[in-house]
Amino acid sequence: MEKKYKTIKSSKVTISELMLPSNTNFSGKIHGGYILSLMDQIAFACASKFSGSYCVTASVDTVDFLNPIEIGELVTMKASVNHVGNSSMVIGIRVVSENIQTGKVKHCNSSYFTMVAKDSEGKNAIVPRLILTNHEEVRRFCEALHRKEAKQDNKNIKKTFDYTSPESLRDIESMDIKIEL
Template sequence: MATYKTVESSEITLSQLMLPSHSNFSGKIHGGYLLSLMDQIAFASASKFSGSYCVTASVDRVDFLNPIEVGELVTLKASVNYVGNTSMMVGIRVDAQNIQTGIIKHCNSSYFTMIAKDESGATLPVPRLQLTSREQVMRYLKAAERISARKQRIATEPFAGDLAKALAFMASDHADVDIEALSA
């Protein structure tokens, strides 16, 4: 019999004050540092939900919507939005708050696919997901759409691998690219 767990059982919140040591050369918080925090919270959410060690399999699109300043309080919220047999898609939202003004800005949303593993590195089955709200159902369906779109992108090659068609397209629509003599 399958075990079911709620989305709430995977919820994690992490808040951290951004320090000068977290900044890049322009004085904003380094994107790599933020990605590290996102990977940590994805691990925590997936591990909490699955009850096992988890590894990052993929990261869907990451858009840095607003810069984060030194001195702001960054809050990351994560939860499992979708489960497969051994994988979980963890949704992450990143907000930054100016602690002097109280103004909060949305800085990033992303999705990490995490895989449950045992001590020897073999994959483990994960609990089924129990959805209890409209929002959770919509997040689950959106995750399923992203997975389907990713599989279609991976399975297809541009112009079905026809180099002549690809070169013709490049010549007409991408004049900014110089293609050395290739034979089709």
């Protein structure tokens, strides 16, 4: 079977939504969970568009809420594939909000979702390979590789770390934490 290649441009998706009072948290700002839900939707759309398959969310990397989003602001999310594996894709998402009266735009969030393509039987489906067309795409691809390696390193540390050893317990207590076992 001949390998299929696609450009990152072919994966790009943009959505915009006006933030309503019904989407607020107890402090009157737009609820982070609502923004995460929109991010999951655009990650799905981007991954499905690129792969031509139904896709599921496998993981969400660090989500930092940089600036609050106000009622009445227009939120725009942009997503594109940054990296591909055999059946997985790393989707980069950037979230900005715009005060539609003043025109002021602020960066609110960036995150990376790992999505997995599925076939009609629910098994992992092969995704197209990437064609990188500029240095920015190469940078994003390489950064995704580094995040993937760091994630694996962290898993390996968790497997080997002995949190019950006297040395580990002393290290924890040195942080002004009491341990009463």
